[in-house]
Amino acid sequence: MPRNPTIHPTQRISPEFQDRLNSIIKDKECTKYEFSSLVGVSKEVISRSCLYGIIPSLQSLIKIADYLNISINYLLGKTSNSNFIKSECNVSFHERLRSLANEKHKKYSEIARKMIFPESYFHDWIRTNTLPSLDYLIKIAEYFNVSPDYILGRTDERD
The missing domain is CATH 1.10.260.40 (lambda repressor-like DNA-binding domains)
Known part of the structure; x- marks a missing residue:
C-alpha cells in the first residue's frame, strides 16, 4: 500500500x-x-x-x-463552527501520536490492525519526522476520537 x-x-x-x-x-x-x-x-x-x-x-x-x-x-467544510483555540504548547504530530497511543495503552501494531495502512507507516512518520496524508490523519484521529488539529498539535481541544 x-x-x-x-x-x-x-x-x-x-x-x-x-x-x-x-x-x-x-x-x-x-x-x-x-x-x-x-x-x-x-x-x-x-x-x-x-x-x-x-x-x-x-x-x-x-x-x-x-x-x-x-x-x-x-x-474542509466539515463543520460550521469557526471557533479555534491555538495550542499554547508546541506539540508535534509525533509527540501527540505517541501520547495518544500511550494513553490508550496501545502499541502501533495494535492500532495498525484497525487502520488502512501498515504499522511501518507509524515508524516511518516518526523516524523521518513527516506527516501522514490527510486521509490517514483523519483515520488516526477517528481511532483516537480526537480532531485532526489535536493530533497535529495545532490545538489542545480534543474535539
Whole structure:
C-alpha cells in the first residue's frame, strides 16, 4: 500500500472545501493570487482548490488554517463552527501520536490492525519526522476520537 494513498481524483474533490475557501477569500477581499502569497501556498494550488475543489496536501491545508487561525475541519467544510483555540504548547504530530497511543495503552501494531495502512507507516512518520496524508490523519484521529488539529498539535481541544 502506498504511503500516500492513490485515490481516484473525484475523491480528492470537495465542493464543501471549494465553497469554504472561496468564501474565505471573498471575505478577505483579495484575489486568489494575493491569498496564495498571504498563506504561503502556491498560486496553482489555491487556483485548483477554488476552481475545482481539489483538496491540497496536508502541509498546504495546515499553512492555510494556521494563517486564518481556523481548524482543518472548518477549512474542509466539515463543520460550521469557526471557533479555534491555538495550542499554547508546541506539540508535534509525533509527540501527540505517541501520547495518544500511550494513553490508550496501545502499541502501533495494535492500532495498525484497525487502520488502512501498515504499522511501518507509524515508524516511518516518526523516524523521518513527516506527516501522514490527510486521509490517514483523519483515520488516526477517528481511532483516537480526537480532531485532526489535536493530533497535529495545532490545538489542545480534543474535539
